[in-house]
Structures are given as C-alpha cells and as structure tokens.
Amino acid sequence: MANIQALIDKSQWLRLELLNMLARKKKGHIPSSYSCAEVVIALLYGQYLRFDPRNPKARDRDRLIISKGHAAMVLYPILADLGFFQKEELEKFTAPDGILRLYADNSIPGIESITGSLGHGLGIGCGYAYGAKQDGARNRSFVIVSDGECYEGSVWETAMFAAHHELDNLIVIVDRNGLCIMERTEKCMRLDPLEDKWRAFGWKAVTIDGHSYAEILQALDLAKENRTKKPFAIISRSVKGKGISFMENQAQWHNKIPSDDQIAQARKDLMINCIVG
Amino acid sequence: MNNAKELPRDVFIDVVLEELPRNPNLYFISADLGAKALDRFRVEAKKQFIHAGISEQNMIDVAAGLALEGKLVYVYAMAPFVTLRCYEQIKVALASMRLPVTIIGVGVGYSYDDAGPTHYATEDISCMRALGGIEILTPSDTRSVAETARLTFSRPGLRYIRLDRTFLPDVYGEGDRRFLDEGIVEIEKGKEVCIVTSGFMVQKARAVRDRLLETGIAAGVVDLFCLKPIRLDAFRAALESYDRLVTVEEHFLSGGMGSAVLEALADAGMQKKVLRLGVQDQYYFENGGRQHLHKLADLDVESIANRIRKFL
Numbered sequence: 001m002a003n004i005q006a007l008i009d010k011s012q013w014l015r016l017e018l019l020n021m022l023a024r025k026k027k028g029h030i031p032s033s034y035s036c037a038e039v040v041i042a043l044l045y046g047q048y049l050r051f052d053p054r055n056p057k058a059r060d061r062d063r064l065i066i067s068k069g070h071a072a073m074v075l076y077p078i079l080a081d082l083g084f085f086q087k088e089e090l091e092k093f094t095a096p097d098g099i100l101r102l103y104a105d106n107s108i109p110g111i112e113s114i115t116g117s118l119g120h121g122l123g124i125g126c127g128y129a130y131g132a133k134q135d136g137a138r139n140r141s142f143v144i145v146s147d148g149e150c151y152e153g154s155v156w157e158t159a160m161f162a163a164h165h166e167l168d169n170l171i172v173i174v175d176r177n178g179l180c181i182m183e184r185t186e187k188c189m190r191l192d193p194l195e196d197k198w199r200a201f202g203w204k205a206v207t208i209d210g211h212s213y214a215e216i217l218q219a220l221d222l223a224k225e226n227r228t229k230k231p232f233a234i235i236s237r238s239v240k241g242k243g244i245s246f247m248e249n250q251a252q253w254h255n256k257i258p259s260d261d262q263i264a265q266a267r268k269d270l271m272i273n274c275i276v277g
Numbered sequence: 278m279n280n281a282k283e284l285p286r287d288v289f290i291d292v293v294l295e296e297l298p299r300n301p302n303l304y305f306i307s308a309d310l311g312a313k314a315l316d317r318f319r320v321e322a323k324k325q326f327i328h329a330g331i332s333e334q335n336m337i338d339v340a341a342g343l344a345l346e347g348k349l350v351y352v353y354a355m356a357p358f359v360t361l362r363c364y365e366q367i368k369v370a371l372a373s374m375r376l377p378v379t380i381i382g383v384g385v386g387y388s389y390d391d392a393g394p395t396h397y398a399t400e401d402i403s404c405m406r407a408l409g410g411i412e413i414l415t416p417s418d419t420r421s422v423a424e425t426a427r428l429t430f431s432r433p434g435l436r437y438i439r440l441d442r443t444f445l446p447d448v449y450g451e452g453d454r455r456f457l458d459e460g461i462v463e464i465e466k467g468k469e470v471c472i473v474t475s476g477f478m479v480q481k482a483r484a485v486r487d488r489l490l491e492t493g494i495a496a497g498v499v500d501l502f503c504l505k506p507i508r509l510d511a512f513r514a515a516l517e518s519y520d521r522l523v524t525v526e527e528h529f530l531s532g533g534m535g536s537a538v539l540e541a542l543a544d545a546g547m548q549k550k551v552l553r554l555g556v557q558d559q560y561y562f563e564n565g566g567r568q569h570l571h572k573l574a575d576l577d578v579e580s581i582a583n584r585i586r587k588f589l
Contacts, residue, residue: 127341
C-alpha cells in the first residue's frame with residue numbers, strides 16, 4: 001500500500017508545477033489536468049504501473065495512455081520527476097526547442113501514443129492489451145478517458161471488443177468531471193448511469209471519488225487483482241479545475257488562460273492543499 | 278478473356294498465410310468481410326486472426342496498438358468502409374505514428390455494382406491520397422496482387438491496397454515485376470495518345486485501344502500501379518513520348534487518379550494535353566451491373582473511344 005501522505009503532498013506539488021507551466025507559456029489545459037491529477041499520481045507513484053525511466057520501451061512495462069489528450073500536460077512534471085527526461089523540458093513546454101507539446105505523442109519518453117482527438121486511446125490501449133495476452137505477457141494497459149469522450153462511438157466499439165476478448169489486463173479510468181467544453185455533460189447529452197453502461201458492455205465497474213486517495217488506491221487494487229476475465233472500468237468522479245477556487249466546475253475555463261492577477265489568486269488557493277485523504 | 282481462377286482477395290490472403298510460419302508476429306483483422314482464403318486462414322492460424330466485428334474505427338485503433346507492440350498488422354474490409362468509415366483513425370493512429378499497417382480495401386470503384394452508393398468506392402483515392410506518409414497501390418491482375426502481398430512483409434509500411442472484387446485477367450507475365458520497381462508501367466505501346474489507368478480499368482483501356490486501332494489510332498496503355506507516391510523519373514520515362522494523355526478511372530474526378538497525374542506532370546516539369554475521364558459528379562441508384570453503370574458514367578468502351586477521338 002502506498003504512503004497516502006506522500007501522495008497527498010504530490011497533489012499540491014503537481015498542481016503548482018502545472019500552474020507554473022501555464023504561467024510561463026500561457027498555454028495548457030489546467031482544469032482537465034487537475035480533475036485527473038490524483039489518479040495519475042496514484043498510478044505513477046503508487047506502484048501500480050510497471051515502468052523503467054531508463055528504458056521507456058521495455059517490453060514488460062505497463063502502458064498508460066492519457067486518451068483525453070488535452071490533459072497530457074498532467075503527466076509532464078511527473079515524467080520529469082521520475083527521470084524520463086530532463087526537468088528543464090518543463091520550462092520549454094510548447095517552445096520550439098522543447099520536446100513537450102500541448103498534446104502528447106509517442107516521440108516523448110514515457111508517452112505511449114498520440115492522443116488529442118478523442119476516442120482513440122482506448123482502442124490503442126486495447127490493442128496493447130490484446131497483444132500482451134497473445135504473447136503470454138503480464139503487462140497491463142491503463143487508459144484515462146474523459147467523460148465527454150464517452151460520447152464517441154468508437155469508445156463503445158472498443159468496450160465491446162475488450163469484453164468479448166476477456167481483456168482483464170485493460171483498465172479504463174473515466175475522468176467523470178461532468179463537463180465538456182461548452183457545458184455540463186448531463187445538460188449536453190446524458191451520460192448517466194455511466195457505470196451501468198460499462199457493466200452492460202461486459203466490464204467490471206466501480207465508481208469512486210477521484211480526489212480521494214483512499215478510494216483510488218482501493219479501486220486500483222481491485223483492478224490489479226482482477227482475474228474475472230472482464231476488463232475493468234473505474235468511474236472517477238472529479239471536479240474540473242479542482243483546487244483553484246474560480247475554476248472549479250466552470251466550463252468557461254477549459255482552455256482559457258488566466259490573467260496575471262488570476263494566476264496569483266490561483267497560486268494562493270493552491271497554498272492550501274485541496275486534497276485531504 | 279478472363280483467365281483468372283482466384284479472386285484478388287484470395288490470392289492476397291493466401292500469400293500472407295504462406296508467410297505466417299516465418300512471421301508469427303503477423304495479425305490479420307477483418308471487419309466482417311470473408312473470403313475463401315480467410316476461411317483457411319482462420320483454421321490454420323486461429324491465433325493470428327481477429328474478427329473485429331462491424332466496427333472499423335475500433336479495428337484501426339486496435340491495429341495501431343498491436344503495431345506499437347511490434348506486430349505486423351493487416352486490416353481488411355470492404356473498400357468504402359475501411360477508408361471513409363475510419364478515416365480519422367487512419368490519420369491519427371496509423372499515419373501520424375507511421376505504423377506499418379496494411380489496409381486492404383476490397384471492392385474499389387463500382388465492384389459492388391448491385392449494392393449501390395453505400396458500397397461504391399469512388400472517393401477512396403482522393404481521401405487516402407490526402408493522408409501523410411501512406412502508399413497507395415492498385416494491383417491490376419493476379420500476379421500483381423500476389424507481389425503486392427509479398428511487399429507488405431518484405432518491406433513493411435503503411436499502405437492502402439485497393440483490390441477489385443472480381444476476377445482480374447492477366448496483365449503481367451511470369452516474373453515481370455516492373456510495377457513494383459517503377460510503380461508505373463507502359464503495358465501497351467502507342468503513338469498518338471496514351472491511356473493512363475489502373476486496376477480493373479486496365480482491361481477496359483485495352484479494349485478501348487483495340488477499338489481505336491480500327492480507325493488507325495495507336496493508343497498506348499499505362500498502368501499506374503502506385504498511385505502514391507508517384508516516382509517522377511519512372512513517370513517521365515513512361516509518358517514522355519506522348520503528346521496527349523487520357524486518364525481513365527472508376528472514381529470521381531476531384532482528387533482522383535487524373536488529379537494525381539496532373540500533379541505529377543507539373544512536378545516533373547512536363548507539358549501535355551490531358552483528358553480526364555471518370556465518374557460524373559453524382560451517385561447512381563441503378564440496377565443493371567457494372568457495365569451499365571459505366572455506360573451512365575460514359576466510361577463504356579464506345580464512349581471512351583469516342584471521347585478520345587474528339588480529344589485528338
């Protein structure tokens with residue numbers, strides 16, 4: 001079991017790092033990154049994901065695909081911290097001489113696939129999982145999708161395929177922050193009952209508080225121990241913009257760049273860690 | 278005369294099946310399109326066959342995941358569905374990541390003549406040609422289908438392979454591999470004019486040539502096997518002796534093979550008079566078969582010959 005206090009500390013660190021990236025280059029999707037921050041931290045620091053930063057393409061690594069590609073930046077400070085690339089790259093986010101782009105692709109160490117257009121990551125992660133099963137390998141595929149992404153029909157094509165082929169080495173985490181770009185998902189087009197939908201497609205499914213490490217770790221333990229021959233879905237209820245008072249649950253902040261005053265306010269907000277357990 | 282005994286898809290799949298013992302990393306995925314050879318494949322190589330169901334988008338993304346795992350992947354479906362239905366998947370997952378996946382489209386042009394516009398592939402060239410880093414090949418006979426299949430494992434890459442649904446008579450003799458080496462082959466020499474075409478329409482071009490010979494016109498016939506990329510040196514060598522070209526395609530004119538020829542002429546710094554013949558800018562809802570559709574589109578032998586006579 002991972003040390004929860006250490007993870008909680010990472011939450012505050014990661015949010016500040018991301019805010020710094022945004023403040024420097026006036027680019028980035030902060031709210032979507034913050035809503036899945038705890039899940040990503042738990043995966044990479046909680047020993048759920050097998051990887052080797054010195055050998056990012058090692059055959060036996062687990063795969064992590066952030067299919068909601070607009071939030072790819074959430075991984076960058078962590079990948080730098082773990083040694084996948086130099087920390088200086090964070091300063092060069094979106095710069096011509098930097099390797100880190102607004103949307104990620106597999107030219108970046110630690111990134112498994114291009115993402116950015118929604119509805120691809122799960123299928124690609126599924127291909128990984130299928131290949132691993134065929135090879136008798138034990139590696140898993142973790143895919144983080146957004147809830148709005150579940151509007152894409154291709155997500156459900158893959159959901160059927162993965163269940164039929166009994167890919168219990170495939171784990172999807174749905175970042176259920178309840179917002180697409182324009183408005184609340186339930187106003188735009190109803191997604192609930194989302195957990196039931198995954199279950200109906202033949203998946204094991206659980207719903208958790210996506211900002212509670214206790215619940216995230218419990219769900220990831222279940223996913224890791226899963227031998228039911230069913231792929232595993234975690235619906236992670238979250239808050240878009242979690243931690244910045246004026247951004248939380250506000251659709252307008254999806255890709256809006258805050259003013260310097262607002263960045264100062266955000267920094268102040270983040271001085272108190274929004275994650276408690 | 279049609280001397281082919283096997284359908285293009287069976288020829289292709291049999292060659293891939295033969296390769297399997299040497300290449301256990303190979304995966305063949307079908308979005309619910311069968312073939313006699315695929316029935317053999319599914320028995321002999323059960324593990325290497327995946328039935329994706331009628332879900333082309335997922336098929337392409339899964340193929341990408343497998344290719345990222347180091348597998349050599351084939352995706353197979355009817356031509357209109359394996360291109361347009363999952364176009365963005367091909368762009369994002371295959372083309373942008375430069376994955377060596379072979380896309381096999383069966384039934385190009387009006388191959389599925391009785392089925393109607395949903396099953397016609399008369400836009401696939403324009404669409405697939407627009408993608409970055411993809412090779413597009415249209416084999417015109419059984420031998421070129423088999424050689425194309427061999428190419429997919431001897432030199433893996435991202436390719437769209439356009440197969441006709443019907444039996445294709447011989448164009449190339451035993452051991453003739455010019456289409457692979459050059460991508461463009463002058464299969465009939467001519468004088469006044471040259472017909473540039475590919476695939477199923479090569480036979481039609483030959484018939485047009487015969488018809489024109491009756492009135493003393495010697496039309497050459499060129500098979501543009503590799504639609505993308507066009508190798509300019511080979512293109513120049515095949516066409517420089519002609520003053521006039523006629524492109525003939527079972528495809529819309531916007532962005533199709535004729536457009537590719539015009540672009541190649543410009544890129545090669547060549548000036549020719551060009552007549553582009555293809556499908557009129559509309560969809561046909563008509564019974565009566567492929568030849569009937571060609572008549573409607575002015576792509577029957579008589580119409581093409583007449584239009585060429587006028588062009589000269």
